[in-house]
Amino acid sequence: MATAMVTLPDNFDDHIMALEGIKLMLNNGFKESGDLFKKYKSSSPLMSAGSSFSTFLNGMMSFEDEKLNLAVNELKATQKLCTPTDDTLSSIKLKITKKSSHKPQVPPWIILQNKIIIADCHLYLAMISFIQQEITGYIKGGWTLRKAWKIYEKTYDHIESLHKIAYEEKHADKSSRNNVNLKLREQALSIPYDILERLRGSVCFGYGLFNLCVSLIPQKLLRVVNMIGFHGDRQIGLTALTSASNSKDMKAPLAMLALLWYHTVVRPFFAIDGDKPDCGIPAAEAIMAEHEQFYAQSSLVLFFKGRIQRCKRNIAGALISFENSYNASEEQREIQLMCAYEIGWCCLMELNWNKALTYFSMLRRESKWSTCYYTYLTALTCGLAGNKIECLELFAEVPKTMKRKTNQLEIYIVRKASMMVKTPMTYEYLLIFILELLYLWSAFPNCTIESLDNMVEECSKASSVNIQGLKNLILGGIYKSLGKTEVSLNHFRTATTVSEKDYEDGHIAPYACYEMATVLMENPDTKAQGLELFKHAKDGYEGYDFENRLQMRIHATEHRLKEH
Incomplete structure (x- = not known):
């Protein structure tokens, strides 16, 4: 009217x-x-x-x-x-x-x-x-x-x-x-x-x-x-x-x-x-x-204070700011949902499955944006928290919540969830898939050293032959965030070698290739090799999950190289 x-x-x-x-x-x-x-x-x-x-x-x-x-x-x-x-x-x-x-x-x-x-x-x-x-x-x-x-x-x-x-x-x-x-x-x-x-x-x-x-x-x-x-x-x-x-x-x-x-x-x-x-x-x-x-008490400003703390790897401080922002926005549900999402992610970064489950379950119920995505996150954290029956039911529900057949995120989520329904439910699969999200969302550099060490310990136990490419991509990302570049390079090389055996995860090879390139380009002795891999990561792959996301990172790296 x-x-x-x-x-x-x-x-x-x-x-x-x-x-x-x-x-x-x-x-x-x-x-x-x-x-x-x-x-x-x-x-x-x-x-x-x-x-x-x-x-x-x-x-x-x-x-x-x-x-x-x-x-x-x-x-x-x-x-x-x-x-x-x-x-x-x-x-x-x-x-x-x-x-x-x-x-x-x-x-x-x-x-x-x-x-x-x-x-x-x-x-x-x-x-x-x-x-x-x-x-x-x-x-x-x-x-x-x-x-x-x-x-x-x-x-x-x-x-x-x-x-x-x-x-x-x-x-x-x-x-x-x-x-x-x-x-x-x-x-x-x-x-x-x-x-x-x-x-x-x-x-x-x-x-x-x-x-x-x-x-x-x-x-x-x-x-x-x-x-x-x-x-x-x-x-x-x-x-x-x-x-x-x-x-x-x-x-x-x-x-x-x-x-x-x-x-x-x-x-x-x-x-x-x-x-x-x-x-x-x-x-x-x-x-x-x-x-x-x-x-001083603005929920939006408090939200960005949380983001600052997260970038500093101060996850405890980030959680306080996000919770303060959540409480300050009682009349603005949208900001509360944004804060709930950030709190859930901070909990994932600390491997706190139960608390993460609380917030992703809330988002699944209350947010009208991509129920598919939130159902998948809820299923993963539910399984990691020990409730495998409900976890399997949630994975089966994921394809039914898909809204747009052309949405790249939802296509990826449905494929992963469908695989989990067909695969015997194991802790290592649940862990690898949640760490995959942390990697793809660039969360490892924000994690505390203690959390990264715990991730290495847990991830290293994954023995299934079908997830070795993904496991090595994740370990390479974690070790890179820990500053252990030689170890990370070995894992990225292994990821590109064995990734073809994984479940249609075409994104593993281009991401691993890009990661190797960025590490090698930092060293004058290996810069030429790194530039060659970088070009291959940019032009040598297409049609894989999160292609645009990687291309944006490649573009940002090109800009950084020109500045130096």
């Missing part, structure tokens, strides 16, 4: 109100923030943007189709409100011109503001398309991203030019006046400097996030991305997001969260810094130190 348009009072500063609404949301006032945005969302593009972003964030945290569909509808409604030909802008025009008898003109900063909001909505809509992990979603998301990029690129360049002119005027630098387009200078001086600063922060958020995300795309997909007209630069993205986080725009707190997400989630998961998950910690802690006083 459409929200009735509310007449905005003369002293209504929607950019201040929108910023306060976002801050309120970050400080756990989700309901109050939502009510504030909804009240004015039909009358103010900025308030509409705040409302649709809140709905988008809820959808992205939960991955639930119903909430994602609601987000799509709200984002499209925001775009419609920002479209220049839309009659709903008349209230804004009249407010600005104080209901003058002259034909109302929309100020240039409102036009720029609305263009940025439209681009932001395109970006969020593309992200929703991508998480479907289907070919049609990727195609649709790619074209939607193209729309966003075209607006961001043009608007960013335009605002940067205006800002440069205004800055030089403000600081009495007359030297470059003769080289400035008169129309551009006239426009720059017609916009109050504080508004121009805010607009710069606004466009920097989307421009920076876009550059950062596209910079992570592997080379194979990057060719397609470049063909449809955009590219990404990681450093430009980080610089723009930092500018946005220090601005007075409503998205400044969101830019802060985006930077924390990059440093504590993206960098370790995609091995941006190799097997050094703590490389992003100084930057993340500096962001925390600057902003924590404003969000």
Whole structure:
């Protein structure tokens, strides 16, 4: 049902109100923030943007189709409100011109503001398309991203030019006046400097996030991305997001969260810094130190504190932060589910099967995102905790919970679960499969030395001939995280040799090849051999589980090699 348009009072500063609404949301006032945005969302593009972003964030945290569909509808409604030909802008025009008898003109900063909001909505809509992990979603998301990029690129360049002119005027630098387009200078001086600063922060958020995300795309997909007209630069993205986080725009707190997400989630998961998950910690802690006083009890900030502790291998500290975040988000189920997931993973990393089972069972019951995945995790931890009858029943249930036949994660999960139903239930299979997930999710570098030693001891006992390739891939990953590179190399070599005997696990050889390459390239004496293996890992395999994930790590390694 459409929200009735509310007449905005003369002293209504929607950019201040929108910023306060976002801050309120970050400080756990989700309901109050939502009510504030909804009240004015039909009358103010900025308030509409705040409302649709809140709905988008809820959808992205939960991955639930119903909430994602609601987000799509709200984002499209925001775009419609920002479209220049839309009659709903008349209230804004009249407010600005104080209901003058002259034909109302929309100020240039409102036009720029609305263009940025439209681009932001395109970006969020593309992200929703991508998480479907289907070919049609990727195609649709790619074209939607193209729309966003075209607006961001043009608007960013335009605002940067205006800002440069205004800055030089403000600081009495007359030297470059003769080289400035008169129309551009006239426009720059017609916009109050504080508004121009805010607009710069606004466009920097989307421009920076876009550059950062596209910079992570592997080379194979990057060719397609470049063909449809955009590219990404990681450093430009980080610089723009930092500018946005220090601005007075409503998205400044969101830019802060985006930077924390990059440093504590993206960098370790995609091995941006190799097997050094703590490389992003100084930057993340500096962001925390600057902003924590404003969000001391924020469930989202507490969540990222947990991620920082996890990257430091302080699993006990991470659990405290995630539990604090869980308790602080009583009114926001989506954040609680995110925390439950992190707590479950921390328990897996400590081999605490019973506690992990508690949280994955809860996620299986309460989360509407990939029941298939959570049923598989529940089955594994249930079996490791000693309940083999229920474990077998859960494995049998996994194929029935598959929602999308083309979802790569669910295809992998169903294949593994079906194998467990046909194979005699043993502790070694359950252990190897749970450690396989820890490896594929890049969790070993976050584990404590004690936990890694325990994993080596338990994993080494696995004797079944059918899982020797997987066992050696896992042991290679553990020893690599322990710094025992020679031992890890031996296991990776064995993994590639025997992997063809395993149960259709085509991912073992390319992952082991990549791991060997990264170890060998660190040593000047074996760098040439490592580069040869690296090229083979990149181009010599296709059609295996989690291929895109490995290609993203390969892309990150290539970027790191160029820097050095």
